[in-house]
Structure formats: C-alpha cells, structure tokens
Amino acid sequence: MTDRRRRATVKDVAREAGVSRGTVSRVLNGQPYVSAEARSAIEAAIAKVGFIPNRAARSLVMQSSQAVGLIVHEPHSLFVEDPNIASILLGANAALSEADYQLSCLIADTPRDVERLARYLSGGLIDGVIVVSARVGDRITAAVAELGLPAAFVGHPRDIGSAGYVAIDNRGAARAITGRLLQTGRRRVGMIAAALDRDSGADRLAGFVDAMGSKLDPQLIQSVPFYSFSHGKAGMQELLERAPDLDGVFASSDAVAAGAMEALREAGRSVPGDVGIVGFDDSSWALRCDPPLSTVHQPADQLGRAAAESVLAQLRGEPISSPVLLECPVVWRESA
Amino acid sequence: MTDRRRRATVKDVAREAGVSRGTVSRVLNGQPYVSAEARSAIEAAIAKVGFIPNRAARSLVMQSSQAVGLIVHEPHSLFVEDPNIASILLGANAALSEADYQLSCLIADTPRDVERLARYLSGGLIDGVIVVSARVGDRITAAVAELGLPAAFVGHPRDIGSAGYVAIDNRGAARAITGRLLQTGRRRVGMIAAALDRDSGADRLAGFVDAMGSKLDPQLIQSVPFYSFSHGKAGMQELLERAPDLDGVFASSDAVAAGAMEALREAGRSVPGDVGIVGFDDSSWALRCDPPLSTVHQPADQLGRAAAESVLAQLRGEPISSPVLLECPVVWRESA
DNA sequence: ATGAAAGCGCTAACAA
DNA sequence: TTGTTAGCGCTTTCAT
Numbered sequence: 001m002t003d004r005r006r007r008a009t010v011k012d013v014a015r016e017a018g019v020s021r022g023t024v025s026r027v028l029n030g031q032p033y034v035s036a037e038a039r040s041a042i043e044a045a046i047a048k049v050g051f052i053p054n055r056a057a058r059s060l061v062m063q064s065s066q067a068v069g070l071i072v073h074e075p076h077s078l079f080v081e082d083p084n085i086a087s088i089l090l091g092a093n094a095a096l097s098e099a100d101y102q103l104s105c106l107i108a109d110t111p112r113d114v115e116r117l118a119r120y121l122s123g124g125l126i127d128g129v130i131v132v133s134a135r136v137g138d139r140i141t142a143a144v145a146e147l148g149l150p151a152a153f154v155g156h157p158r159d160i161g162s163a164g165y166v167a168i169d170n171r172g173a174a175r176a177i178t179g180r181l182l183q184t185g186r187r188r189v190g191m192i193a194a195a196l197d198r199d200s201g202a203d204r205l206a207g208f209v210d211a212m213g214s215k216l217d218p219q220l221i222q223s224v225p226f227y228s229f230s231h232g233k234a235g236m237q238e239l240l241e242r243a244p245d246l247d248g249v250f251a252s253s254d255a256v257a258a259g260a261m262e263a264l265r266e267a268g269r270s271v272p273g274d275v276g277i278v279g280f281d282d283s284s285w286a287l288r289c290d291p292p293l294s295t296v297h298q299p300a301d302q303l304g305r306a307a308a309e310s311v312l313a314q315l316r317g318e319p320i321s322s323p324v325l326l327e328c329p330v331v332w333r334e335s336a
Numbered sequence: 337m338t339d340r341r342r343r344a345t346v347k348d349v350a351r352e353a354g355v356s357r358g359t360v361s362r363v364l365n366g367q368p369y370v371s372a373e374a375r376s377a378i379e380a381a382i383a384k385v386g387f388i389p390n391r392a393a394r395s396l397v398m399q400s401s402q403a404v405g406l407i408v409h410e411p412h413s414l415f416v417e418d419p420n421i422a423s424i425l426l427g428a429n430a431a432l433s434e435a436d437y438q439l440s441c442l443i444a445d446t447p448r449d450v451e452r453l454a455r456y457l458s459g460g461l462i463d464g465v466i467v468v469s470a471r472v473g474d475r476i477t478a479a480v481a482e483l484g485l486p487a488a489f490v491g492h493p494r495d496i497g498s499a500g501y502v503a504i505d506n507r508g509a510a511r512a513i514t515g516r517l518l519q520t521g522r523r524r525v526g527m528i529a530a531a532l533d534r535d536s537g538a539d540r541l542a543g544f545v546d547a548m549g550s551k552l553d554p555q556l557i558q559s560v561p562f563y564s565f566s567h568g569k570a571g572m573q574e575l576l577e578r579a580p581d582l583d584g585v586f587a588s589s590d591a592v593a594a595g596a597m598e599a600l601r602e603a604g605r606s607v608p609g610d611v612g613i614v615g616f617d618d619s620s621w622a623l624r625c626d627p628p629l630s631t632v633h634q635p636a637d638q639l640g641r642a643a644a645e646s647v648l649a650q651l652r653g654e655p656i657s658s659p660v661l662l663e664c665p666v667v668w669r670e671s672a
Numbered sequence: 673a674t675g676a677a678a679g680c681g682c683t684a685a686c687a688a
Numbered sequence: 689t690t691g692t693t694a695g696c697g698c699t700t701t702c703a704t
Contacts, residue, residue: 055459057697059392105441123391356691393681
C-alpha cells in the first residue's frame with residue numbers, strides 16, 4: 001500500500017459543515033430537500049477538506065459503477081493492425097461519455113486474461129459490456145451471458161443468445177461491390193475469402209455468391225484463414241495458378257487486397273488494366289495501394305456508438321433493442 | 337437496474353458450508369489456518385451457490401482494486417493511426433496479467449473525458465496508472481500527481497515531476513540513423529521535423545543536429561505540426577522548393593516519410609537514386625512504402641511492459657525506479 | 673429539511 | 689483453527 005495520506009470522507013465533510021452525513025450525501029447526489037445554507041456550507045466544506053467520493057463505496061451500495069467495459073478479444077497481431085478497433089473504441093467512448101459513463105477497455109489476449117477478465121466482469125465494477133470480435137464458443141461470451149450483464153456485441157457470432165448486437169451489413173455490401181465490379185465488364189471474377197469462421201468473413205462470401213448468381217465458378221473462390229496482407233498475396237497466387245484468365249477479384253479486406261495486388265504485380269498483371277480488384281474496410285491500406293483501392297467503407301465509429309447506446313438503453317431498463325445493421329457505402333476509386 | 341437475480345455473498349457460502357464468514361474469507365484469500373475439512377466444505381459451497389466475490393466490497397476494505405489504468409491521451413486521429421499504442425497496450429497487459437492485475441485502458445478524447453477521468457482515477461477503483469503520450473500542462477498529469485497515484489509515463493514530458501517514466505532513446509536513435517544516411521555518401525541532407533512540442537519530436541531533431549555537426553544547414557530543417565502522411569508530403573514539398581539539390585532526408589516518422597516519398601515521386605525524384613530517405617517507428621508504413629523504408633525500430637511492447645513493471649514495483653512499495661531508456665535498433669532497408 | 677441508524681459485501685483484529 | 693465483531697465510505701429509509 002502506498003503511503004497516500006488518508007483521504008477525506010463524507011464524515012469529514014459533515015463535521016466540517018456541521019451537518020449530518022445524510023445531508024452531505026444528498027447534496028452530492030443533487031437530491032432535493034436541502035436548505036440553501038446547508039448546501040453552501042457543504043460545498044465549502046468539500047472544497048476545504050478536498051473531498052473526493054470513493055467510488056468503490058458508492059458502487060457497493062448502489063450496485064452500479066457508472067462504467068462500461070469494452071472487451072477486445074483479438075489475436076495479438078490483429079489488434080495491432082486493425083484500424084477499425086480504435087475507431088469503434090472512440091465511437092463507444094463518445095456515446096458513453098455523453099451519458100457520463102466511463103469506458104474501460106479490457107483486452108483478452110491470452111487464456112489467462114480471459115479467466116481474469118471473467119472474474120473481473122462479475123465483480124460489480126462494470127455495469128455492462130461491449131464485446132468486439134467475439135468468436136463462436138467464446139468463454140467471455142459465456143461469462144457475460146451467465147452474469148446477465150447488459151451487453152452489446154459488435155458483429156454477430158451465432159451463439160450470443162438474446163444479447164443485442166450491431167453489425168455492418170457485410171453481405172449486402174459484398175453484394176453491392178461485387179455487382180459494381182461486374183458492371184465494369186469483367187467476365188471471370190474470383191474472390192479471396194478470408195476468416196470464414198467469423199461472421200464477417202462468411203457473410204462477405206455469401207454476398208459475393210449472391211452477386212455472381214449463375215455466373216459463379218466455385219473454382220474462383222480461394223479461402224484463406226486471416227484478413228492479412230500475406231494471406232492475400234498467397235491467395236492471389238493460388239488463384240492465378242488455377243485461373244490465369246481471371247480478370248476481376250473481390251478481396252475480403254483491404255489488407256488482403258493489398259497482398260493480392262502485390263502478387264498481381266509480381267505476376268506481371270496490371271491493375272486495373274488486366275484485372276480489376278476491390279477490397280473491404282476502407283482502411284488506411286486502401287489509399288496506400290497503387291492504384292488506390294475501390295472498397296467498402298465501414299462506419300466503425302458508428303458501430304461503437306450504436307453498441308454503446310444499446311448498453312446504455314439496457315442500463316436504463318429498456319428491453320434489448322433489435323439488432324442494428326449499419327449500411328456501408330461503396331467507395332469507388334481506381335483499382336477497378 | 338437490471339433484474340439480475342441476487343448474487344450469493346460470503347454469508348450464503350458460510351451458511352451453506354456451516355462455518356463463519358471469517359473462515360470463508362480466509363480460504364478466499366488463500367490464508368493459512370484453515371482445516372482441510374472446512375476448506376473443502378467451503379469450496380463445495382462456493383460452487384453450489386455460485387458465489388463470485390464482489391470486487392467493489394473488497395476494494396472498499398482493502399483500499400485497492402488490483403487494477404491498473406492505461407490512459408491514452410491522444411488527439412482522435414492519431415490514436416487510430418498510431419500502431420505503437422496497441423503494442424504498448426499489449427505489452428503492459430502482458431506484464432500486469434502475470435501479476436494478476438487487470439489492465440483498464442481509459443481514453444481521454446475530449447475535455448469532458450479528461451474531467452470524468454480525473455474523477456474516476458480518484459475513486460479508488462484503480463491502483464495505479466500508465467500514461468501514454470501525456471503533453472506538457474496536461475490536466476491528467478496534474479490529477480495523477482495530486483492524487484499521489486503510482487504512475488509511470490511512456491515518454492517524458494518535462495513536467496511529470498518525480499514520476500517514473502520509460503521512453504525510447506529518441507535522440508540517440510535519430511543520431512544513429514542520420515549517421516548511417518550520411519555514410520551512404522549523401523551531401524545535402526535535410527530533415528522533416530514533426531511535433532516539436534512533444535519530447536519525441538524535439539529529441540529526434542536534436543539527434544539529427546548531433547549527427548550533422550558542422551555540416552548542418554538550418555535551411556534544410558522543415559518543421560511540421562504532426563506525425564502524419566499529409567504533413568510529411570507538404571513538408572517535403574517545402575524542402576524541395578528551398579533546396580532542390582537535396583539528396584537525403586530524415587523524416588521524423590514513417591508516416592511522414594511515406595508522405596515525403598509521395599512528394600518526391602510527384603516531383604520526379606527517384607528513391608533511393610536521387611534522394612535517400614529514412615523514417616522512424618518501423619510501423620506498418622515502412623514495409624508498405626515503395627521501396628521499403630529504412631527506419632528505426634521502436635520496441636513498443638517493451639515500453640508497455642517496462643511501464644507496467646514500474647507501476648507494479650511502486651504498488652509493492654518499492655521506490656520509484658530510475659527512468660528506463662530503451663534502445664532502438666536501426667532497420668536498414670532500401671529507401672536509403 | 674435533517675439526523676440517526678442500518679446495511680451494501682467483504683476483510684481483519686481479537687477472542688476463544 | 690475458528691467465530692465474533694468492527695469497520696471500509698457511502699446511500700437511504702425512517703423518524704423527527
């Protein structure tokens with residue numbers, strides 16, 4: 001324990017102001033029935049003794065902490081690379097801040113983290129949670145459900161039960177951008193599908209299939225495990241080998257698209273001359289590609305905001321709102 | 337308040353196990369002097385009633401919460417773009433996790449956030465803090481100091497008082513990479529210096545000046561406000577206008593370097609043929625540049641880890657350790 | 673409008 | 689080894 005000098009308590013304030021602790025508490029919480037004199041005496045006393053309310057004590061009695069957790073459950077590397085997470089965080093923070101809630105971002109990196117986190121969540125120091133990128137069978141998801149903690153998920157794994165979630169319309173957006181790619185006159189269009197174990201990955205593939213309709217050639221779908229540059233590159237190489245006549249590609253993320261463009265360049269194909277390529281995310285990769293990437297814009301901060309608002313509503317006792325599906329506009333640039 | 341069913345307390349466990357609350361508390365905290373029978377009865381009871389300790393209550397009596405905050409006080413956009421922050425976070429989390437502390441990442445985006453945060457920190461729900469990218473005159477810094485919270489800063493603004501800090505050796509690294517650039521035979525070497533109001537920015541400039549020695553031409557130093565692509569581009573354009581004969585550039589971050597390379601390309605200069613360029617950070621920008629950027633690698637996760645260890649040591653009652661300065665190796669690639 | 677007192681769930685000092 | 693008891697700092701009836 002550090003040798004911090006003892007902090008003033010309501011008791012000190014009460015003594016200093018010559019009133020009871022109950023009255024002090026009343027002014028602290030902005031409750032009515034406090035005389036003007038008492039109020040000003042107390043305010044003066046608070047300033048004088050440097051009183052700062054102890055939140056642990058308040059949480060204990062109120063059974064609430066005015067804090068909401070945002071759990072990021074990503075494999076190490078993705079967290080570092082994924083620019084959407086920071087935007088989600090910022091969006092959630094903005095909404096919570098307006099409601100005077102504190103956002104606490106909690107990260108689950110190792111199994112040990114997950115266990116500690118599960119205990120932490122049950123400890124009453126967090127009133128609700130936003131869960132980013134949960135996966136099926138997630139221990140955190142189970143803990144949240146078991147605790148009955150107000151929660152909102154960003155993305156929608158299948159087993160989150162009745163919890164609220166907000167997501168982007170991955171399928172619709174994939175359909176839209178594939179459709180536009182087709183309209184540029186491409187005849188042999190393939191897809192590098194990543195992360196099929198995640199709802200986002202599976203839905204993007206579904207949207208692609210929707211858009212291709214009867215023109216779909218399953219040979220032109222290459223699946224890779226993660227949304228990454230290197231998997232994109234490898235996926236493209238596979239695809240080129242199988243279908244040298246391919247003239248269009250939908251990459252399931254910008255990073256994947258960037259990798260694919262590298263493979264294309266190495267194979268001597270020009271973009272968008274020989275092959276048109278589109279991505280997904282509108283992340284910083286998109287503008288750094290050469291030529292700049294046509295892609296789907298993700299309103300990541302809106303996702304964070306919507307998730308926070310869902311939690312806030314539950315905290316107010318409102319029923320869990322129906323899922324929010326956010327639109328993602330297609331951003332047309334030069335890669336297709 | 338949500339209609340969560342009442343949670344079991346130590347009292348319920350005690351009743352179920354036929355012992356007193358004191359004994360329950362002892363097994364909860366792994367203390368000695370508990371009979372084997374009592375222990376197993378209690379463990380069974382805990383499982384049976386589904387007891388989960390209330391951390392607010394525990395924090396209240398222990399005056400500690402086993403949680404450490406990591407405060408990110410960055411302007412909005414930088415947080416999204418800066419890959420180092422995520423690495424710092426992960427490094428800090430790893431160290432804290434080993435000591436069974438919960439990391440809570442708190443973000444300060446608006447003045448309102450800052451105020452709420454200052455209150456939150458004083459509330460006793462956080463035992464110590466790691467502060468990332470504090471700036472001079474920072475309200476958060478003042479609050480931390482005033483509270484006497486165990487703290488460690490990442491970076492070293494001038495006014496953090498006696499608090500511990502960990503930082504990279506910006507000056508030494510800047511000197512080293514400028515030196516290597518000079519060794520490639522460049523004669524007219526300039527610098528795009530960013531964020532001179534931050535210690536990192538100022539120190540990188542100082543290192544450049546060190547390395548240039550008498551060859552320094554102040555005309556070849558262009559200062560820009562932020563570490564960003566667009567400022568890098570603008571800075572390079574300025575520089576080219578003032579010194580068309582320039583053949584080497586030290587950009588104070590990879591993002592700045594990427595912007596500078598774009599300006600160079602537009603001006604028809606080849607890299608590294610006409611001008612050699614080096615950056616700083618070894619962020620994802622570096623590999624995406626064409627050609628890949630020679631730069632300085634920042635051990636961001638180590639920074640996080642060291643900061644966490646400093647806080648942990650203070651929590652154990654050890655005196656504040658002397659500042660930690662981490663070495664940054666130069667990564668030599670193809671841009672110079 | 674205010675004070676007294678009970679109690680949130682837990683730990684720790686003291687008895688036994 | 690264990691039970692009892694007194695708080696931790698705050699809010700909230702219930703009287704007054």
